[in-house]
Amino acid sequence: MTTARPDDWLTSLAGDRPDLGRSSTAERVAEVLRTRVLEGDLAPGLRLSEEAIGGALRVSRNTLREAFRLLTHERLLVHEYSRGVFVRVPTAQDVTDLYRARRIIECGALRRWPHASNVAHAALADAVRESEEAAARDQWPQVGTANLKFHRAMAGLAGSPRVDEAVGRLLAELRLVFHVMGEHREFYEAYVPWRRQIIDLLERNELDEAERTLREYFDAAERQLVDAFARLPTT
Amino acid sequence: MTTARPDDWLTSLAGDRPDLGRSSTAERVAEVLRTRVLEGDLAPGLRLSEEAIGGALRVSRNTLREAFRLLTHERLLVHEYSRGVFVRVPTAQDVTDLYRARRIIECGALRRWPHASNVAHAALADAVRESEEAAARDQWPQVGTANLKFHRAMAGLAGSPRVDEAVGRLLAELRLVFHVMGEHREFYEAYVPWRRQIIDLLERNELDEAERTLREYFDAAERQLVDAFARLPTT
DNA sequence: TATTGAAGGATTGTTGAACAATCTCTACGG
DNA sequence: CCGTAGAGATTGTTCAACAATCCTTCAATA
Structure with missing residues (x-):
């Protein structure tokens, strides 16, 4: 507990206002x-x-x-x-649109990696680690949670509350979509090493390659989800 | 008014549902x-x-x-x-964040120009033309309206309703911010030729240069707005 | 003088009830 | 089988009341 100048007390307190x-x-x-x-x-x-x-x-x-x-x-x-x-009953069209929006926003945020703060970098690394640890323990729901955390952290690279909020809304919607995949481990398993690869590339400052990988990651996930929807009983 | 297949009638009608x-x-x-x-x-x-x-x-x-x-x-x-x-009382911090978000989303959408539909292309060109015509007539509020239309059209290149909505919200907020600039013609005038330049570059498929120009456009606008806020009486 | 504490008045938060408008379902007739 | 009419159920909107909270005022104290 470091004693700071009175100014800092106040400004940091003001930050807690919304919680209040x-x-x-x-x-x-x-x-x-x-x-x-x-x-x-x-x-x-x-x-x-x-x-x-x-x-x-x-x-x-x-x-x-x-x-x-x-x-x-x-x-x-x-x-x-x-x-x-x-x-809400999500449709395959929704999935397509969600990924279209995510590609634009998250890839744009990824590009801000060099300008992002250390805590933003760490949040991304943490999410990848959690994802790997949960997968090692066969806890697939936790892998799903870590996945969401990963993408929230990716958006966080932009350092913009409004970007955070926009992505937060997309991810909440996506969670509804994920339900059609049920608890199938196959859906979660494939993406764990992919996330590791992306952050490795980022830490080596290979932005272009990282973005390319993220795009492929999105392409694969979108395809898998749309396929799952096509297989769904049309009500 | 082209007569399409019955399917199209229905899907386009379904699109009007919310209005209904x-x-x-x-x-x-x-x-x-x-x-x-x-x-x-x-x-x-x-x-x-x-x-x-x-x-x-x-x-x-x-x-x-x-x-x-x-x-x-x-x-x-x-x-x-x-x-x-x-x-709402917008702050200089809000301006910074708004432009941060806009740079990410609108620049990302700009990159989709080659994949965008003709109507999306046309919407952008229309907005630039309206902007120029209003400026020629000294109708600065109309220039402001055309400006918003331009950026909505830019977002429209993504072809994603969710991106449209996100940008729509940012622009609505921005309109509140613009009020601190009053009706000063200087604020609207400078950006008219800039928009022309961007669409010219796009139509020549020079994406990189177009994006670079859009970023400079954002930088200039953000700087001008933040300056205006700094000049504001601190309540 | 500056700060604290205690009314009080004003405003918002939440509820329940009421009626109008609209939709859904069923049964009937062609 | 199809369309229609009417009954029943549900939502849309308003109102009035009370509880919870906030803001102002003013007096008391150091």
């Missing part, structure tokens, strides 16, 4: 539903009845609708006028 | 407030009282709060728990 703003009921309800959707408890396409959920969670319809709105903005739910809200 | 979902009261209220904020009628930092605005617009507090939420999501308003919503 305690969450509203709607945000807590949204958090519950978000978890349920991302865990797959609430199947895509399911309609969320205001009365049923409001009754179960003991919150008023107004508050519940506020929570719905938050999740709709995150693209986890879709809202149809006078029909209600539904758990 | 007639606007809710909250969205109309949001539109009114959005205009007011962007026109500068509602000064940055101003607190928007639920009672006052709800009373003036004759809508219930619940509906108004929903409108607030929409605008908060667009980053035009900020919400503080138990304190209310305020018109």
Whole structure:
């Protein structure tokens, strides 16, 4: 605990301001539903009845609708006028678009590696290590988590909160997509060494090659996901 | 109006679905407030009282709060728990971050020029022409509008709805920032020929040079805006 | 003078109920 | 089999009330 100048105390305290703003009921309800959707408890396409959920969670319809709105903005739910809200059903087209957007943003962020901070570099390395360790222990869900962390760290190279937020939204949506892959280890396993390769290239400052590798990584993942969707029973 | 296969009728119709979902009261209220904020009628930092605005617009507090939420999501308003919503006060730091994000996304989209559709190409050319014509007529607000159109079209090269949305949000925020520049012609004038140069380079397929020019364009605009903020009375 | 503490008034957070608008489903008739 | 009409269920919107929180004021203290 280093004692700094009073100025620094204040500025660092000011940074905690957002955390201080305690969450509203709607945000807590949204958090519950978000978890349920991302865990797959609430199947895509399911309609969320205001009365049923409001009754179960003991919150008023107004508050519940506020929570719905938050999740709709995150693209986890879709809202149809006078029909209600539904758990989003991702399509192969969504997958294509998600990867199109990710290629642009994450590859752009990767290029900022030379200008990024040490903590940003470390976050990327940490994520790769976690990914490898979880894979060694056959803990595939954790590999998935480390994967998300890796890409969040990749976006973090840009050093821009707005880029972080944009990528965060894409990744949340992607988590919904991943559910069609189930818990199949094959899906997670292939990408672990790929991530190692990318960070090795970055640490050697071979930016062009790193970007090329990341693009191939995206191409492969997109292809695998689109294939999985094509194999899906068309409802 | 070309007659296409029935499939195309349907898919294009499906695209209109969101428009069909007639606007809710909250969205109309949001539109009114959005205009007011962007026109500068509602000064940055101003607190928007639920009672006052709800009373003036004759809508219930619940509906108004929903409108607030929409605008908060667009980053035009900020919400503080138990304190209310305020018109966003952009900072020089915001400007820096906005341009950081724009450089990554728009430059990434620019690189997709060879793969973009003809309509995407045309949208970019149209925006440049509009910009020039408005400048020739000394209509600087219209130059500003054409500018936004230009950058929306630049993002459109990616052919990704999610990229469009991300850039749309950045530009909406930027419009708030532009207000500190007032109606000063100097701010709009310098960038008109720059845009012409970029599209000329693109049409000659000189991608590297086009990207370099766009980056310089961003650097200049960011510098000018940050300077303007530094000159601002610190409240 | 500057700081602290305690009313109080004002504003937001949340709820429940009510009614209108819209959709869904079923049954009927052609 | 198809289309239609009506009943029932669900959402859209508003209102009124109370709880929780914040801001202002003002007096007391060092």
